[in-house]
Amino acid sequence: MIKAVRGTRDLLPPDTALWNFVESAARDVFRAYNFQEIRTPIFESTELFARGVGEETDIVSKEMFTWEDRGRAESEKGNSLTLRPENTAGVVRAYIEHKLWDHGLNKLYYIGPQFRRERPQKGRYRQFYQIGAEAIGPASAGSESPARDAEVLEMLATLLDRLGIAGWNLELNSVGCLNDRAAFNDALRKALEPVVGKMCTDCQRRAVTNPLRVFDCKVPADQPIIDTLPRISQFLDEACHTHFEAVKEILTKVGVPFTLNDRLVRGLDYYTRTAFEFTHGALGAQNAILGGGRYDGLSESLGGPAAPGIGFAIGEDRIVMSLQESSTAESMLTKPDVYLAPLGAGMNAQAARLARELRRHDIVVDLGDETFRLKKSFETATKAGAKYILIVGENEVKADAFALKNLATGEQVSVPRADLPNKIRE
RNA sequence: GUGGGAAUAGCUCAACUGGCAGAGCACCGGACUGUGGCUCCGACGGUUGCGGGUUCGAUUCCCGUUUCCCACCCCA
Numbered sequence: 001m002i003k004a005v006r007g008t009r010d011l012l013p014p015d016t017a018l019w020n021f022v023e024s025a026a027r028d029v030f031r032a033y034n035f036q037e038i039r040t041p042i043f044e045s046t047e048l049f050a051r052g053v054g055e056e057t058d059i060v061s062k063e064m065f066t067w068e069d070r071g072r073a074e075s076e077k078g079n080s081l082t083l084r085p086e087n088t089a090g091v092v093r094a095y096i097e098h099k100l101w102d103h104g105l106n107k108l109y110y111i112g113p114q115f116r117r118e119r120p121q122k123g124r125y126r127q128f129y130q131i132g133a134e135a136i137g138p139a140s141a142g143s144e145s146p147a148r149d150a151e152v153l154e155m156l157a158t159l160l161d162r163l164g165i166a167g168w169n170l171e172l173n174s175v176g177c178l179n180d181r182a183a184f185n186d187a188l189r190k191a192l193e194p195v196v197g198k199m200c201t202d203c204q205r206r207a208v209t210n211p212l213r214v215f216d217c218k219v220p221a222d223q224p225i226i227d228t229l230p231r232i233s234q235f236l237d238e239a240c241h242t243h244f245e246a247v248k249e250i251l252t253k254v255g256v257p258f259t260l261n262d263r264l265v266r267g268l269d270y271y272t273r274t275a276f277e278f279t280h281g282a283l284g285a286q287n288a289i290l291g292g293g294r295y296d297g298l299s300e301s302l303g304g305p306a307a308p309g310i311g312f313a314i315g316e317d318r319i320v321m322s323l324q325e326s327s328t329a330e331s332m333l334t335k336p337d338v339y340l341a342p343l344g345a346g347m348n349a350q351a352a353r354l355a356r357e358l359r360r361h362d363i364v365v366d367l368g369d370e371t372f373r374l375k376k377s378f379e380t381a382t383k384a385g386a387k388y389i390l391i392v393g394e395n396e397v398k399a400d401a402f403a404l405k406n407l408a409t410g411e412q413v414s415v416p417r418a419d420l421p422n423k424i425r426e
Numbered sequence: 427g428u429g430g431g432a433a434u435a436g437c438u439c440a441a442c443u444g445g446c447a448g449a450g451c452a453c454c455g456g457a458c459u460g461u462g463g464c465u466c467c468g469a470c471g472g473u474u475g476c477g478g479g480u481u482c483g484a485u486u487c488c489c490g491u492u493u494c495c496c497a498c499c500c501c502a
Binding site for chain 1: 427428458459460461462463475492493494495496497498499500501502
């Protein structure tokens with residue numbers, strides 16, 4: 001048997017109803033903030049992710065699905081292509097390619113699959129789904145304003161509340177600009193030098209490759225040491241500090257609760273200033289349901305003009321997972337308003353005509369078959385959750401009035417053809 | 427990529443120290459020829475994930491492999 005490949009899965013009804021619920025709630029909320037949809041290709045030049053996400057990140061160095069395309073001629077070498085591991089780089093690429101700065105501030109959202117070659121576990125798949133948004137444009141259009149950061153964060157709080165996800169927590173930090181980070185990294189290396197020998201092997205490695213990540217360490221014995229290390233907050237320059245203060249002030253005034261976490265660092269190279277994560281308990285080790293931040297230098301690093309921006313990506317798989325605990329996807333499924341039961345030879349055609357009429361009135365119609373015994377039609381209609389069953393037999397056709405039975409109450413009446421739509425919608 | 431656990435009917439799970447592979451639910455049919463849900467009866471359903479080994483005999487023990495799960499690494 002051929003099975004779905006490692007780390008991929010089929011989404012089936014009734015669960016798909018839950019996915020649609022999440023996606024349409026997101027679209028509704030985004031619309032209220034005037035975000036518009038963008039759709040970018042699911043594969044791009046490998047170079048885009050190497051330059052955008054960062055050559056040294058785990059994502060680029062070992063977690064991408066990359067292959068070489070065929071060249072135009074036999075002798076010619078093809079391009080290196082990659083399934084997108086995230087969507088921000090693609091959006092910024094499109095921003096540059098289509099000169100979207102002509103529109104001032106762009107508020108864009110996307111919903112779609114992403115791909116990472118990681119070891120699968122619960123809430124982590126090789127094809128996973130993200131719902132994300134980016135506010136990007138020239139600084140003169142307000143893209144660099146703390147108002148954007150606060151707007152995006154408040155939008156996310158609204159969406160999570162709307163989805164009924166109780167108990168989310170917004171963790172907030174500022175990772176400063178590139179200069180701040182350089183100074184902080186130096187200080188961190190210096191501070192780590194005398195103590196790193198006492199830390200876990202992971203931290204010893206991180207101290208060399210990416211000192212920032214030492215803050216992610218969960219080894220209890222290392223925590224007292226980590227507590228003594230310098231924090232990025234001490235290295236923010238005047239502009240970054242002011243920016244961060246303004247974001248916090250707006251959030252407080254609009255009533256979005258947050259927790260400051262000066263150990264929060266993000267894995268992708270392009271993040272600057274505001275960095276955030278929404279977490280939710282009861283999701284195991286994968287407790288982050290969304291993450292994001294500002295990426296003021298990303299456009300330039302991809303060869304574009306200065307275009308400050310802020311965005312986020314929601315792990316849709318994890319949102320759906322947390323909803324499955326509280327709500328039943330079953331209840332979100334569309335159910336037929338009426339089940340048509342053709343009874344006897346020639347009745348399929350009669351039922352088809354009726355079904356067509358009813359569907360024109362936006363009535364959800366399910367249709368049986370004339371060879372079914374009536375008992376079977378009733379069973380099928382009941383199992384499908386239909387509200388009514390309509391019998392289409394010789395007698396009914398002759399009288400041009402049909403037996404309509406309410407499957408919940410058991411009440412059955414004969415209804416003239418012309419009255420059916422109104423009667424069914426009652 | 428590292429460490430650990432698991433895999434038996436469509437689903438949830440049994441099967442004693444290694445001795446005929448089972449139940450509940452679901453599905454299909456019947457009791458009931460144009461009236462469902464409840465009840466009763468019946469039928470269907472399996473190379474025990476896959477491949478090898480030990481054995482008279484393997485779902486059971488051993489080795490390999492695949493997938494899922496848990497935790498790392500990392501991340502949404």
